[in-house]
Amino acid sequence: MKTFEARLKPLMIAGLDGEAQAWRAFLQLLRPALHAYFNRRQFQGDADVEDLVQDALLAIHAKRETWRRADPVTSWCFTIARYKLIDHLRKSGRAKLVPLVDDHVLLNDGVEDGAVRQDLAKLLEATPPRQRRLIEDVKLSGYSLAEAGERLGMTEGAAKVSLHRAMKTLMKRVADREH
Missing domain, CATH: 1.10.1740.10 (RNA polymerase sigma factor, region 2, helix turn helix motif)
Known part of the structure; x- marks a missing residue:
């Protein structure tokens, strides 16, 4: 098909x-x-x-x-x-x-998947590398905070704080773009 x-x-x-x-x-x-x-x-x-x-x-x-x-x-x-x-x-x-990102679209290949991924890629480009990697690992790839932190040489607590800050920054960028 x-x-x-x-x-x-x-x-x-x-x-x-x-x-x-x-x-x-x-x-x-x-x-x-x-x-x-x-x-x-x-x-x-x-x-x-x-x-x-x-x-x-x-x-x-x-x-x-x-x-x-x-x-x-x-x-x-x-x-x-x-x-x-x-x-x-x-x-x-x-x-x-x-x-900006529908969870079901990222998990299933929907017809608008390309547009969502393109928007997400643009947002992540401006994110510091460690925070971007955390977002990709935890939110997109399904790693636990402990696993993602270990991959970056961080404790689980540090990974949690960093991921929270990164997500807060991303949400602010999305809100700023839409206003």
Whole structure:
């Protein structure tokens, strides 16, 4: 079975090369994935979800020339979708936190997995190496605090304090980006 990325990318490339039928097929294939993405964020009704799907599809259509062919198309699309979601929540006045990282997405390969990993990688780039390693070991790889601390030559207590500070800093960065 082909991955979602493997099905979308050739259609995107063909669409960019002027094949209208391929572009329509790309948008039709992407539509249910966007619907699922927005629906998982548990909106009150389908109207919000449908509006968001349409907004995202229009933005993807309008910005398609900005996509770089070497990059994953799913990451690019779901980054646009995420920003449309944030814009929608701001405009509607809803104070809902849109998590940068959904645990189930990191554990299971979802269609927006690439976008989430890309955002996470950008956040972690600015994190000091020891703290980044702790986050990766404990939060992403499943090591215990004792194991992660040992790998870095730290006590479990020191690892716990360092990880707490790192997570607090990351959450502040996320909040700053979204305001």
